[in-house]
Amino acid sequence: MDDLDRKLLACLRANARESAASLAKALKVSRGTVQNRIARMQAEGVIQGFTVRTRPDMDAHRIRAIMTIAIEGERSRAVIRALQGLPEVTAVHTTNGRWDLVAELDTGSLAEFSRTLDQIRTIDGIASTETSLLLASV
Structure with missing residues (x-):
């Protein structure tokens, strides 16, 4: 990774849908x-995907x-694998x-949240947990 790769990644983080032509113009290189x-960064696994960010209030019902x-x-590896298997x-x-x-959790209801906590607490290798609900994003 060189400076151009880092600048390109910064542009993609700001707007992953930016056209190659616009990115090229901003970075002063060819399309x-x-x-x-x-393509190279995707093949190497540096870029693992593209996503959509929504306003925090768009998912206000989410827990x-x-x-x-x-x-x-x-037991870190086994615990991490088990956690990654939970949607x-x-x-x-x-x-x-x-x-x-630290695990980030996202559920559609309090009942689903409770079931998720129960599932996590039964993972072999977990000694203890502490959970804090995210009330607002600022």
Whole structure:
């Protein structure tokens, strides 16, 4: 990755639907250079996909939370795999300090949220958890 790749990624983070021609103009390179670099970064796994961001208030009915997780012994990989298998877990982050992992949760109702918490708590290797609901995004 060089400076041009990093600038291209920054542009794509701002607007992944920007045309190759517009990106090329902004970066002062050819359209072919932009297309080739995007294709290379996709092939290398640097770019894993493109997504849509919505306003936080568009999904006001969603129940979103952050869960911090302590793991027993050396079971991180198994716990992470189990968490990634749950559709309600939108991201898993490793951390340092008191907690080993932070999981982002997103469910459609309190009942679904409760079921998700029950599922996570039964994952072998999890010592303890603490969950905080996200009330608003500012």
